[in-house]
Amino acid sequence: MDFFTILSLVASSLILYTSWVLIKTKTSKNLPPGPPKLPIIGNLHQVKSTTLTPYRVLRNLANKYGPIMHLQLGQVSTVVISTPRLAKEVLNATVSSIADRPVTTTSQIFYYRAQDIGWTLYGPYWIQMRKICVSELLSAKRVQSFGNLQADELKSTCKLLESSLGTTVNFRQIMTQTVNNVICRATLGDIYKDRTDLVELLTEVMNGLGDIDVVSYFPSFQFLYNISGKKAKWLKTHKQLDIILEEILNEHRKRTSINQDHEDLLEVLLRIKETGDLDVPITNENVKAVVLDLLIAGMGTPTSVIEWAMSELMKNPETMKRAQAEVRAVLKGNTITETDIRSMHYLKLVIKETLRLHSPPLLVPRVTKKHFNIDGYDIPANTNLLVNVWACETDPDSWENPESFIPERFENSPINYLGSDFQFIPFGAGKRICAGMTFGLNMVEHVVATFLYHFDWKLPNGLKPDEVDMTEVYGASVLPKYPLQIVPVSVSLAN
Template sequence: MLDSVASSPILVDLSKLTLSFTNNLIRRIAFGKQHDGTHRFHDILHETQHLLGDVNIADFFPWLSWVNKFNGVDTRLERNFRELDMYYDQVIEEHRDPSRPRLDDHEDLVDVLLGVQKNQTQPIRLTNDQIKGVLTDIFVAGTDTSAATLVWTMVELIKNPEAMKQAQEEITNIVGGKEKVEESDLPKLPYLKLVLKESFRLHPPLPLLVPRETTQACTINGYEIPAKTRVLINVKAISMNPTCWEDPDSFKPERFSGSAIDFKGRDFELIPFGAGRRGCPGISFGAVTVELALANLLHCFDWEMPHGMERNNIDMRQTVGLVMHKKTPLVAVATPRPCRSVEMHLKAEA
């Protein structure tokens, strides 16, 4: 990702860059592949996420499901399922070949799942369909969400240059002249963690958590809730509640300084990943991915708005869908910082 920024023109489309980064990262972890130069899988996945985020009247009124036969939803669903299924079949068959080329010596996720499938001692045998389900969960939950969080965090830092400066100074003090921030550096960057917490609060990637269902009838604040009632948790409303947060509309990472509140499901004021047994299983991976990418973007580049644009005039509108993306792409000016200038000079000399 850093090479993409350094080799691009002065203006960098961070929305496009971060989505490409998260897609390629998950592809490498799951399939053991880097981007193959085509957009086939990206296009299929993009359509999957659109279909998941679209308002479907049949979800609320099942007796109106016949409408989907006329508005094209059923056709899109069937085509997307077929294309995704065929792509997964191809990937699984490739992984059954022991002589296939690999990026490195490590097993990827498909290798691990196929190993579980072959293990005769397991009480439950994984089917190909279950493997495909796991892969879909990982891609749907791990690409758009991380990309959206990176974009919104960069938006807030560009709008608040003092916060960006403080984060960069902290990174420089720890990392020094190294060309990249390593995962081992992250525990030494407390202010960066405050920035990430505040970004999750202001811009939870999923404004509504995955729907739940009541297992039995209950009463909440005098309201009778029948069993099997679908429940939607409005994370965005919770994170902007003035009874929980002082000045909730403002970006203030320092509000978490000295606070034990975290986003890992223990504190219900901040639950971007959900909570309990049905919370997001990828919370640790997602947080580290965003934190490491953000640290490197700040370590290697200074960021500001294009000439003639004021930071206070950044379009903050959000898309409607499964993931809360910025409606218009975030385009910013990237200026290499000393660490990046040294690295590029050494590459040129070599």
């Protein structure tokens, strides 16, 4: 068969399949409303935009078609939720049928057939690993045990910045290195000192996981991954990472005396694997998948939140002044303690407001296992559920001036990010709520407080605060399109 015969066969089967899916879903169910659909691509042409990020496009569509909206994205039937009330219904649902994640090629390849926590299917394995994660790996006590290494890394960063006083620095580069070091040391210990290869491979994994392409919408066209060479590239990255992880695992196994109060996360996992009373036995692959999850989740989101916080502070000098005055009034020495952070009330408001505007805008998708009903609409099994967190967090019925940065809005407000106020769910909510919230917040608070305490900051080249570019770029996480460039200035402090 020549190439064109194969192509026409593929095209006609695609048309038949998609028409069948469209007719079937349209005739048999009372689906939520949505924009008119074209054959084959469904609504794909309406969600693609060269100027707007996907969550803004989805919010605009929701304004027209409703807060619960059905989209046919190629072969993928998708329901988008855009208000706090509906987010509550979906995320709070006790039915386990909506706690599943979709099966993706990248999560299968990178996470050893999705045996991590974030991408694994809901079931006994996820329940067990999630429990270990929350009570052992990322508990408040464990996070506190990383205080010294975090302080150590921040001290090195301050030294580096001191040698660059008065010159423009790439804030993203410096801060990302700090956070990566903290996460790598907390997860893997100090064994793997030259982390350049590891971090490069982890960045490739992050990019792979965030790669939304034609196969994401036409999953039956997996062969395109073979033709394009993407699959080979991902497999190669996975193999290289696996070699490094195996090496680190072997080093850990050789250790004899371990102080449980200062274990790294891999040591905790290995201890539980060997001695824990487990319903589902843990394999080496499980350990590697979870370790990868922690590294990826821990590096990606905190760095973007910190860069956005600093960008907002540079754009709002009065807010910066107030936050800096507080941090400097609270700190008694050079090392920030938990008690210090607890007293930094305004800083906490700044971070909450940053999370409201700049946390992951769309939750990791869920997929329905069984049919269920919401607001009188049918959501069939195998539907992807997307919660537009950004739309909830800028919902005009819940927030005044929703898109403005106003930390004071949280002053004396009971609204919190713990997963029960659905107009503010930067960590998600329900069964799949972020497992690393304490660690993530701790890191963001300490890093921002340190930068505000030790330095004054100026914009380069006479740039004015309102000229700070807040254009977003959407990928594995949402970042400022142009990395923040700022100038650290010496500050003389009494202590």
